[in-house]
Each structure stands twice: as C-alpha cells, then as structure tokens.
Amino acid sequence: MARDIKSVAKHFHIDAELVDAKLLARGHINDTYILASEKHGVTSRYVLQRINHTVFKDPPSMMTNIIRVTEHISAKMREINAPLASRQLTVIAADDGRGYYEDIDGNFWRVYNFIENAVTHDSLESTELACEAARMFGWFQRMLIDLPGPVLHESIGDFHNTPRRSEVFQEVLAADRLNRAKDARPEIDFVSENLGLCNVLLDLAGKGEIPVRIAHNDTKINNVMLDERTNKGVCVIDLDTVMPGLSVYDFADMIRTATCSAQEDERDLSKVAVDISMFEALVRGFAAETSRFLTFVEKKHLVFAGKLITFEQLIRFLTDYLAGDVYYKISRQRHNLDRSRTQMKLLESIIEREEAMNELVELVFEKSSA
Ligand code: GN1
Ligand code: MG
Secondary structure (H helix, E strand, C coil): CCHHHHHHHCCECCCCEEEEEEEECCCCCCEEEEEEEEECCEEEEEEEEEECCCCCCCHHHHHHHHHHHHHHHHHHHHHHCHHHHCCCCCEECECCCCCCEECCCCCEEEEEECCCCEECCCCCCCHHHHHHHHHHHHHHHHHCCCCCCCCCCCCCCCCCCHHHHHHHHHHHHHHCCCCCHHHHHHHHHHHHHCHHHCCHHHHHHHCCCCCCEEECCCCCHHHEEEECCCCCEEEECCCCCCEEECHHHHHHHHHHHHCCCCCCCCCCHHHCCCCHHHHHHHHHHHHHHHCCCCCHHHHHCHHHHHHHHHHHHHHHHHHHHHHCCCCCCCCCCCHHHHHHHHHHHHHHHHHHHHHHHHHHHHHHHHHHHC
C-alpha cells in the first residue's frame, strides 16, 4: 500500500486498521482508491478520492453540496425504505469534522462508505437493466425536489452551457497550438454545421419555459449502482456535479451512454448506433419516477436534450484533443479524438431515429400518467 495513501486515510474517521488500498482505474477526472480496514476480524471498505481541483475549483463548496444532498436522501429513505437508507452514499468526516482533508500540497481528499453487493455497468445488457438504471436517475431527481435551504453551489461554472463550450472550442481551434486540427477535419466540420443546436435549451430556461431544478448533471450509466443479486436500484453515485441544472440533461446523458452497447471510445464505429428498445426502456424507467412533476415542455425536449448533450460531449472531447489532452485522462494516443468520433456517430444515429424516439416518449409518458 502506498505510504502516502495510508497517511491520507488516517485523517478520516475510520475506526479500524487500514489493511489495503487499491487504485481504481475508473473515471476521467478524480483519482479513486478502494480502502479496506479491519477491526475484530471484520473488514470494512471505503472509497478514497483525490478531488481534481483543476476541474473542481472549490472542493469545500462541492463537498457542502454533496453532504446536503446525501443527508437529505438518506433521511428520506430512512422514512420510506430503511434497508436502502443504509446503502446510500455517506461522506465520512475528516478528523476536523469537515467532509474533506486538504494535504500540505493543496490536494483535497474525501472518503465515502463503499456500497457492498452492488455493481455499476459500463454498458447495459438488457432492457430490464436499462429501465431500472433510468428509474434510479429519475428517483434521484424526485428525492431532491424538496431539498431545503439555499441554492446549491455551482461546482463547475457553465458546465452544460453548450454555447460557451462551443466558444472555447472555436478559440482552441483557431489557435491549433499542436497542429492537430488536420486530424479531425470531418469532426470539426460537423461541429460547425450543427452549432444551431447549442442555444435551444438555455434559451427556453432563460425564458422560464423550462425550470431549473437540482440535477445530477453526469448521468453516465455507470453512475448508478444496482444490487448485484436482484438488479434492483440501490443508489446514485458520483455526485460532484449535483447542482442547479435541467432535468432533461439527466435523461440526455443516459441516451448518450446507455442506448448503445459500444463504449464511449469504441474505434469500430459500425458498432455505434441507438438501440430503440434500450431507449424505450430508459424512457419507461425515467417516466416511472418523474412523470408527475416533469412539465410538458420538459417531456417534449427529452430527445432533443439527448442530441444536445451528445453534441456537447463531442465538442468537449474534440476541444480536449486539440488542446493537447489537458482535461480528460487518456490511455492512448488520439483517445479524445476517438471519443469525439463515437459521439459524432451516435449523434447521427439519434438524428436518424429522432422521430420514432419522440413518439415513444409521448406514448410512454401518456401511459405512465394515465
Ligand atoms: C467525466 O470522469 P467522469 O466519468 O466522472 C465528465 C463528464 C463527462 C464524462 C465523459 C466533471 O465524467 O461530464 O460526461 O467524463 N465529468 C466532468 O465520459 O467533467
Ligand atoms: Mg463524474
């Protein structure tokens, strides 16, 4: 076990001897370790993370958000479903009582409980899993609809501000510091041709036609945990970007990550396409939890949001490729370019099936509010 991990872990309320720490190669942003501690022969596990403070500029405020959100959900679950209440994320306090520890190098660390007997899926194998995973992100929004207190902090400014993302893209492209634009001509042209997508949802939100709610904002399908035996939803994880946002974005990122079994960095683009039956399952799951509170305009823009978020992700990966891979972790050359290509292919596939997808949304929501 790396010595520095042990010395970091001792700053948290883990009342047992640390016996193991393993780096988990997951996530593009933070560094994650699984800790194991032992006391009287009982092993407990924890998740230790070094927060990427280049991305999250104000970790203390972010942790305030996360503590408010996790405590609210756990309290509600204790009332309505006690067994699940004990399987929610809990922030383990640091020795000074705060939700994080700052080391002498200015790194911020936090610890969560490890959710046992639950798994995440990078892609979903069945429509049943898709429906349940989508239900969980709907459940998450429903749980937070009555979060009391002040508006949550913006953990990353302009996170889903697609117009701003496209401005940054244009700037990076104009500079083309590493002379990489030549590798990505079709993708760059595609972005330019589709810039009209960028403003639609923010304009509606600006006019008050779409409400700003508390959203997860990073609903990659592997941010839901399902029980490994029953496949029932247990909890939602990766709460770093929980902040004010649009509900439709949360549905959207599921379209991006769960309607296609190919991974985000798949190089064989023939594998990248929307599977309509998976999409339908996502709608059913999400509608089961949200149909009572989503407005007509929100429902009408669920598929559009899927297009927009996939487009935004294409812009983000492409920008990072052109900028020299400064944001997302990469594990091979041109990784971000590959990622941007899958986004483009997926977006083309959504556009092709858009009409059928919109019809399904209408049908499923009609049924679930009947
Ligand atoms: C990042 O690292 P991870 O998996 O939590 C990113 C998301 C992107 C995603 C793309 C804070 O999420 O917004 O959609 O990569 N998170 C942040 O895979 O930028
Ligand atoms: Mg994340």
